[in-house]
Amino acid sequence: MSNEIEIPTTKIKYGNPIEHLAFWQVLGHPGEFPFPDGVRHALVVDCGDMEALSSKDDEFLTKIRRFVQDQDSHDVDLIRIRGTHPRNLPNEATWKALDGLRPRHLELLAGLSEEADITPLDALETPWPLESLCIVDVCQDLVTKHLWSVSRLTLYYMCRTSLILPEDYIIKGPSALRHFTCIGNDAYPMLTQWRNTDMSCIIDNLESLRLESSPGMDFGRYTYPEFVQFLQNCTALKSLDLVLSQSLTVSPSEDPEKDERWRNLDQYLIDLPKYLPPSLEHLKIRSIADSAQYIGVWLDYARNPDWMPRLKSVSLRYDLPVRDPDQGEKPPLSPSRSEATELLESFYQELALRAPSVERI
Secondary structure, eight states, rough: OOOOEEEEEEEEETTTTTTEEEEOOSSSTSSOOOOOTOOOEEEEOOTTOOOOOOOOOOHHHHHHHHHHSGGGGGGGGEEEEEEEESSSOSHHHHHHHHHOOOOSSEEEETTTTTTOOOGGGGGGSSSOOOSEEEEEEEOSSSOOTHHHOOOOOEEEEESSSSOOOOOOOOOOOOOOOEEEEEEESSHHHHGGGGSSSGGGGGGTOEEEEEEEEEOSSOTTTTTTHHHHHHHOTTTOOOOOOOOOOOOSSSOOSSSSHHHHHHGGGGGGHHHGGGSSSSTOOOEEEEEEEEGGGGGGHHHHTTTTTTTSSSOOEEEEEEEEEEEEEETTEOOOOOOOOOOHHHHHHHHHHHHHHHOOOOOOO
């Protein structure tokens, strides 16, 4: 699968001539993220290695303004802004130069400083009717009213990031968010931060949730209880996709309390099924091979017709490599036939007997 999509794309990069391309380079691995429908024209604004801009006559800003004034720019549905200078870019001057466009989708890629100020987006004279927002490599709080109005939000390799609505923003009606994806670093802990903020009700209408932390960063002592409470509040959730790579094998240290805390992290594999919302229609969970020792728990729930009665498809995979902090990465255990694999087959068979049958994917 290619990571290029055939879409007319204009690229404005600092210090370079404007480029007109026939293809759009997607983020991540091919097929990793759903691509929005109906994109007619895409724009890439690459801030390059420039200093923070302030001059109205700057050549880079002039190129952007001329593009915005061009009639051909009115069909721009997708904008990607890339900032690679250690300073906080794109700055306010760059945002103002883009004023006049009306994109439905925005991708914001931070630079080496892992900073990106999105607040000026709210002050544009021509409001952007954003439907989706994708933010990459940012390690700071994000403040924008668009967090409440987009239907799809994707956070890629963020860290210690809080999502915040502006202080003067007045919430009108329910959140529009339907699809949330968070991949890399502390995805699970970051998500649970919402529970104690004004953003807690952003999940009221959430339909799909995809989470994948970096290895060893799934849950801490307090994160798991908060996460399952979060799940229980997702009463409209239809699709859940979790990658759980926490290793259950921890080398002893000189801190008994720390050792006990890490040993207790496998609790999520034992009682997670009972916290899954009954509204779920599609479930995908991927974990390390050692997690398969708890498949019997999942089998017991599968035998209960009241457990996730709307389920249409399911996948449990135990093929992630084990990452030991002292010994590095080990290949997953993959016995050709074992009690675990037999229990997993029984799990799928129980769900296949339901009416309607649950598909194995």
